[in-house]
Amino acid sequence: MVPGPADPLTALAHGIGSRHDLPISPFYAFAGAFAALFVSFLALGLLWSSSRFRGDRSGLALPAGLERVADAPATRTALRGLGLAAALAVLLHLLLGPDDPARNPAPGAVYVLLWVGLVPASLLLGPVWRLLNPLRTLYRLSRRLPRARRRRPAPAPAPLPVRLGQWPAAAGLFAFTWLELAAPDPASTTTLLIALALYATVQLALAARFGERWFADGDAFEAYSALLARLSPLGRRSDGRLVLRNPFHGLDATPERPGLVATVCVLLGSTAYDGYSDNPSWINALQTSPLGRTPTATLGLLAAIALVATLYCLCAAATRLVCGPHPGPLTAFAHSLVPIALGYLVAHYFSLLVTEGPRSVTIALGTDNAPEPLPPLGPGALAALQVIAVVTGHVLGVIAAHDRSVRLFPPARAVAGQLPLLALMITYTIGGIGLLLN
Helix, strand or coil: CECCCCCCCHHHHCCCCECCCCCCCHHHHHHHHHHHHHHHHHHHHHHCCCCCCCHHHCCEECCHHHHHHHHCHHHHHHHHHHHHHHHHHHHHHHHHCCCCCCCCCHHHHHHHHHCCCHHHHHHHHCCCHHHHCHHHHHHHHHHCCCHHHCCCCCCCCCCCCHHHCCHHHHHHHHHHHHHHHCCCCCCCHHHHHHHHHHHHHHHHHHHHHHCCCHHHHHCHHHHHHHHHHHHCCEEECCCCCEEECCHHHHHHCCCCCCCHHHHHHHHHHHHHHHHHCCCHHHHHHHHHCCCCHHHHHHHHHHHHHHHHHHHHHHHHHHHHHHHCCCCCHHHHCHHHHHHHHHHHHHHHHHHHHHHHHHHHHHHHCCCCCCCCCCCCCCHHHHHHHHHHHHHHHHHHHHHHHHHHHHHHCCHHHHCHHHHHHHHHHHHHHHHHHHHHCC
């Protein structure tokens, strides 16, 4: 993606920034993708007969001194203060800054530095938003009010319903992607102020009801960061130690909870819609739809998410039909969609992060006449990176699904049971590369 907030077509598709077609041969792109998937599938079927991933039981413990620094109250307080200060800065820019994303850093801070920046931050450092989250910090501060100021003791938090799982996070992620991709004038300071105020009010009210543990699954950005952090080389072992690990072990430890499939499908579907929203035919449909732009864009976003979810559900049903009954066929392989979602996020937003991200920081620092940041890669190299990201995400998904399959099913059925998953990966790959070649 390249910067272009002033482009009238941009406002139809994105909160900020726009993506353009990239020069790459469709034949080589699809041939390379199919070859990578088939070779990996055959190699795994022949050479990988037993499960090798051990979830949160694995990892090389890091030095105790490093762990003490990471867990020190001073470190965590500093990170919480940083998150709160950044949130206050964004709020001030929204309240006092110009209503122009080319001169106000707040839209870029929300749609680029937060939404896209959390991807590399979580991959490198783990679930960082848990410590930076200003809403969690505000909740903690509210609980520490002097008892003398309270008219009565604070009530004990209510237990979270088990069936709730990550459904609130999935709903929150959908709301945010709707704001970015379908809402009218998403980069407007008024729109952002209303959206952020509403989100903060709902989150803090629910945290007051259910306690601080609400944020882990109820806050969309915490769940988003934690999900991507499953592929981080840094993690926590089951005994609480900070470890360096094979990212596949962290991915294997993804809890099979209600709403996990919905959360990943929202990430996949919204990114797919973002890629398609630059298509001239879709832009024309938005401009000419009798329903209006926002209802049409909302239906398009819902359709993209529903398509991704339907294909996965059909795949899970086919796997159960081939391999026999399983108590949780939907959630058992949901973790294999996480690397695919990551590949899509990298492919669609890498250029946006490295161009719009520095520009937002430059505006926030008040630098006058700063030159526009140039894309770090040429069109050909960027196209290659995007295709590699999509294909790599699917190959990693195949590996994760294969290891889970040989653990859950008898050897005679484990490989056959992955054929529906392979078909799903191929379908997703065709769609992902097709969007890049849009």
